[in-house]
Amino acid sequence: MKNVSWLCTFGLLLLLSATNLTAQKTLNLGLGYFGETATHPGLVAHLELEKPQSKKVSTIFRGDIGAYVHARNHTGVFMDVHTGLRRYHASRVFTEQYLGLGTLLSFYNGDGVFQRDENGNIRRASAFANLDIMPSVTLGVGYNLSKNSDSANLIYFRPKVFWQLPFNNLALPHLALQVGFIHRIN
């Protein structure tokens, strides 16, 4: 029941983001390295809507989809939406901050998953672990490679803290480091 209400909230947030889509000025596409606890490798792709609030500040709505492999622990596939601000500074540097919410699909990562069946025999079991809720906080710093602000090509470094819940009756925090590239497509 808890999961359902979380998913409804997630859907609502997604809907709100989509509602804003028509009002946005630019649409950006991005791709990056997603390192769970920095070194567990993964990839993340994003589609973001950027709505300038002033010359220096934009509101961002972003949807991420990605995956990472934490060997001998779990493999995560996630989809989340973020809302936040991007502030452009002098020298084409920008900083950003986001709140996010999504879902994390996790699979046990090892040499096999086993369980004891009702007859007492040990047999292989599914590696599928859980569909968890994934709230997050992301900070970012980046650089605009394009001198012309109309054709933005941005590189970024984004530390992200996300929580996996429910996990052993609590919300398990994960740290992720993201490095990537964003291209303005219109």
Add this chain to the structure above:
Amino acid sequence: MKKLIWLSLIASFLFACEKSEYLSEGNYYFIRHKGAAMPVWVKGNIASGVFLITVHGGPGSSGHEFAVTKSFAELEKDYAVVYWDQRFSGLSQGDPKKSSLSIDQFVEDVDVVVDFVQQQFNNPKLFMLGHSWGGGLSAAWLGRNNNQQKVKGWIDVDGSVFDSLEVQVVKNWTLERVPAKIAEGKDPKFWQYVIDWYQQHPAPKYSDKEPYIFAAALDLLSMR
């Protein structure tokens, strides 16, 4: 300066990517049982056909802590060692119900791990090592359902096996040494307090903190 920053970044990335023992050695399994997904790391001399199943302490510690010690590295030369993380502990995953935090459930988990090792490795010779809480847990498992037949031997490392006896032994050990401390004249008020406390608590409980504080004080002084 820029070069130095780049070199540091590249070096830290390369070192971070170096494969650790945890990622490469032995076999790493998960056992799903009653909501928990418990990691079971089997490494060492599997070909020996002799397996040592570790039952860690806590509750809430991790079996993986044994794996990083030199003593277990030595054991692994001759035997296979099974490092298991209990539910809600170490690197175990899943979302078991809080109601599964019971002795009965933990004993059942031990049984599943034993069955798994027996089946996965073609009925090897099994030994069990329990540390602290794990000593008590493994003893509880051994005492049920004729489980002693499943293992060739049991090693108890500082296990909480017989609490009421343990607290009595601590009491006797402490009270034998306190008169000498009073005679030495060092902190006599404290040692008199120890005697008074035991007079007021002739049958201390395992849950009482004082007997262990008194014993630790004696132990620390004896090491000086």
